[in-house]
Every structure is written in C-alpha cells, then in structure tokens.
Amino acid sequence: MKLYTRTGDEGKTSVIGGRLDKDDIRVVAYGTTDELNSFIGQAVAQLEEEHFSDIKMELTKIQHELFDCGGDLAMMKATDKFPYKAKQEMIDFLEERIDVYIDEAPPLEKFILPGGAPSAATLHVCRTVARRAERFVTKLQREAEVxxxxxxxxxxxxxxxxxxxxxxxxxxxxxxxxxxxxxxVFRGGKRKEEK
Structure with missing residues (x-):
C-alpha cells in the first residue's frame, strides 16, 4: 500500500459525499479535531502510568471518540449507510468525569495561567485547540448539515x-x-453563572 495518492496535489480532498477544497470550513473543522487528537496523544505519552492510569484510559477513549467526531464532520450528509457516530452518551461521560475532577482538585476562585507540569500544560493546549475546533464547527453548522x-x-x-x-x-x-x-469567578470550584 502506498501512503501517498497524489489526489490532493491540486488543493482538493475527498470527504464522504464528494470532494472539497482543503481550506473548506468542513475540512478545517475535522482537521482541527485531528490536530487536537495529536495533542491528546502527546499528553498520554507524558503521563506516568503509576499516577495517571485512569486519566490515560479516559484520554485514549476520547481519542477514539474524536475520530468518530471527525468522521461525522467529514460527512456531507448522514445516510442509512453512513449514520452519525457521535452520541449523547459521550457527553454524559465527560460531564460525569468533570464532576469527579472538580471535587479532586483544590478549590478554585480565580482564573489560572495555563501550565504547571508538562503533561498538565499539554492538557491546557488540548483545551484551547478544542475551543478552536468548536469555533470552526459552529461556523460549519451555519452553512451545512452537521x-x-x-x-x-x-x-x-x-x-x-x-x-x-x-x-x-x-x-x-x-x-x-x-x-x-x-x-x-469561581464558587466552590465551579464557574459563576454568567448573567
């Protein structure tokens, strides 16, 4: 199998349902989820098994889910043959884990600077790339089915x-x-409700 196809040499790429320019917002959206997935892989590589086996397992689960999200974003339209893969249960799991981690971390009242241990700093990079992906998906959903x-x-x-x-x-x-x-801005470890 050859790794290169030469089909993208003119600035086009294949998606499920057609071909698009490589800078099309749909391609940018799923490309950013792929970028995020790579940073998660970096975080997993930095975390020691001894202290972080639970988090490493969760991050690997999330990497698989991001592939599902990327596949959904690369789909011009869901069909019976190609249904969407991302489901509500994925969100429910994240919310459950967030609640657990809020209780484990020290109380927080103010914004913090991204950083700390190298693995924590990488997770903050993941946070900001996730926000960027979210912005691109927001733009995409105004223009097309998502x-x-x-x-x-x-x-x-x-x-x-x-x-x-x-x-x-x-x-x-x-x-x-x-x-x-x-x-x-935080009360009891959680962000104050915005008015």
Whole structure:
C-alpha cells in the first residue's frame, strides 16, 4: 500500500459525499479535531502510568471518540449507510468525569495561567485547540448539515481538559498559578453563572 495518492496535489480532498477544497470550513473543522487528537496523544505519552492510569484510559477513549467526531464532520450528509457516530452518551461521560475532577482538585476562585507540569500544560493546549475546533464547527453548522452532538461534545471536552489539567497538577503537587488580576469567578470550584 502506498501512503501517498497524489489526489490532493491540486488543493482538493475527498470527504464522504464528494470532494472539497482543503481550506473548506468542513475540512478545517475535522482537521482541527485531528490536530487536537495529536495533542491528546502527546499528553498520554507524558503521563506516568503509576499516577495517571485512569486519566490515560479516559484520554485514549476520547481519542477514539474524536475520530468518530471527525468522521461525522467529514460527512456531507448522514445516510442509512453512513449514520452519525457521535452520541449523547459521550457527553454524559465527560460531564460525569468533570464532576469527579472538580471535587479532586483544590478549590478554585480565580482564573489560572495555563501550565504547571508538562503533561498538565499539554492538557491546557488540548483545551484551547478544542475551543478552536468548536469555533470552526459552529461556523460549519451555519452553512451545512452537521451532527449537533459534535459541537456539544467539543464544548464539554474543553471543560474536561481544564478539570483534568488541574487534577494532574494536584496529583504531582504542582500548584496552579492564579492570574493575578483576576476577579473571583469561581464558587466552590465551579464557574459563576454568567448573567
């Protein structure tokens, strides 16, 4: 099998249901989920099995789910032959884990700077790439059919990365650094409701 096909040499790529320019918003959206998946792989590689076997398993699960999301985004239209793969249960799982990690991490009142241990810093990168993917999917859904679960999943996924990055720092006894000019925006570890 050859790795290269030469079919994309003119700036076009195949999606499920046709071909698109490589800078089409649909391609950018699923390409960004692929980028996110790579950063998750980096985070998994940085986490020690001894302290983080639970988180590593979750991140690997999320990598598979991001492939599902990418496949859904690469689909011009869902059909009986090619149904959407991303499901509500994926979001439910993230919410359950976020609640657990909020309780495990130290109390938080202010915004924090992304960083800490190398693996936690990578998880903060994952958080921001998830937000970027979310923005691209938001734009795509204004223009074309998209599985609505994907947008919700990416939104919750960025929250998950924030929560798990804090837990990684806590387990390694690395203190989060508060943004020094931050107002108090969290109560009891959770963000204040916006008005």
């Amino acid at each position: 599985n609505p679960i994907v947008l919700k999943y990416l939104n919750r996924l960025s929250d998950y990365f924030f929560a798990v990055a804090r837990v990684v720092n806590a387990r390694l006894s690395v203190k989060d650094i508060e943004y020094e000019r931050s107002a108090i």
